[in-house]
Amino acid sequence: MDGWWRDAVVYEVYVRSFADSGGDGTGDLAGLRARLGYLAELGVDAVWTTPWYRSPMVDGGYDVEDHRSVDPLFGTDADAVALITEAHRLGLRVVIDVVPNHTSDRHRWFRAALAAGPGSPERARYHFRPGRGDRPPNDWRSVFGGPAWTRAPDGEWYLHLFAPEQPDLDWEHPEVRADFEDLLRFWFARGVDGVRIDVAHGLLKDPEYPDLGVDDEEIVRPPDRSRHPHWDRDGVHEIYRSWRRVAAEFGPDRVFVAEAWVDRPDRLARYVRPDELHTAFNFDFLRCAWDPAALREVIDRTLAALHAVGAPATWVLSNHDVVRHVTRFGGGRLGTRRARAALLLMLALPGGAYLYQGEELGLAEVEDLPEELLADPTWERSGRTRRGRDGCRVPLPWSGTEPPFGFTDGGAPAWLPQPAGWRTLTAEAQAADPASMLALYRTALALRREHPALGDGTMTWSPAPEGVLSFTRxxxxxxxxxxxxxxxxxxxxxxxxxASGPLDGGRVPPDTAVWFGVG
Ligand code: ISL
Structure with missing residues (x-):
């Protein structure tokens, strides 16, 4: 079946941690542009960039003040266009990140809503409600902890499923819908090939705002997520069907990928029906333990649900929100060995894949960042402070033997400090070592491009001893x-x-994967 996106390997760039050209210690668009050759050489098909829009950066840019302009921290509007042009010249597609669930509290709409006061039409673009006495309108909890409601100075409360600085938009409002369709056209017209939809499962809220009925420490999910008052509501699909029509105005190659944290593959499949979004991240795979039965079940359930609607699977091991998979898989040598094997598994499965910057270097989570430098919101849950996500967002090591490892060439240090031990993991050091993680990624991606069996399609499990996954394509x-x-x-x-590691007299050692030709 046609469609570049059905088997694309897309590389996630966390812009402020990828490469700095301005010498201020923060990655930017010109820094990324200068390194696109590295990504072309790596062998990926597309680059997904995290939000580069004007933002107060309370949530790393996921608090958008103006979706149509570039934040000065990352560059200029011209830098965005130059980045897209250069990527296309190198044969790379560009997927941008759009954040429709909420805006920054500095967005012109939210400022107008605060200024206009209760009952005003300006407030109707967000969820403003009276409280219950001195308490919030209901018991919904923010993903970042605490109540999902904050009180405006005039006494009304507004909803935010994330930080208080990220008020949720009311997607029943026609101007909200029209504005987002317009901004999709804005970026498609500038040449972007795809859009990642942030929190795609969260846009609609039950207009009755019913209590979840849970104690205030835990977000409890009702067993039937279709009836949840704000996650994965059926009405979101109508929005995405209209977005699909907008993409189609620009031809068949402009695509969407949904970030939808849903509990079941059949719920995920609803987002990728033929007249809706093209792909959706498969987080079940990311969340799966290093366990053969669990992995096999996730793979089977995912492929069955997605193939039933004609959509390809999209595998992902890491992103900017989760602990890096080398660490999740046990850390150290064990975690690295498993990460190498997991790559070969992922790239051999039917469909496409998303890589997160730095996984090709085998980077682990940085767990000892100094407290005072942490930038991500941290939050309390069940009496414990949840760590922010800074540990997977430490700037990449490119070259040299000490920090900032070529990430920035100005006087300012990298915005988060890199471990000194990364000297052996720089892109430069690994490029020269055929046994490196980077070499494995390059070889696997090149083979995947050439091999007619890989990419979208089907797979067949083969009989295998306990603990072993074996399949053919x-x-x-x-x-x-x-x-x-x-x-x-x-x-x-x-x-x-x-092979992901050395074989043992023709046999495959534990935590090792092998690609082989048959027939
Ligand atoms: O991180 C998560 C699970 O580990 C999710 O709960 C995640 O925070 C959520 O699904 C949405 O994430 C996206 O939107 C957030 C932003 O903080 C994340 O970085 C982004 O990926 C709010 O815009």
């Missing part, structure tokens, strides 16, 4: 991932194409 491709305790064999006619 037509024509002539096989993959074995050993998640067991002892070594396992390969099929008799297997010709090894790529």
């Amino acid at each position: 037509e024509p002539g491709f096989g993959c074995v991932v050993n998640l067991g305790d002892g070594p396992c064999g390969l099929p008799g006619d297997a010709r090894v194409v790529l």
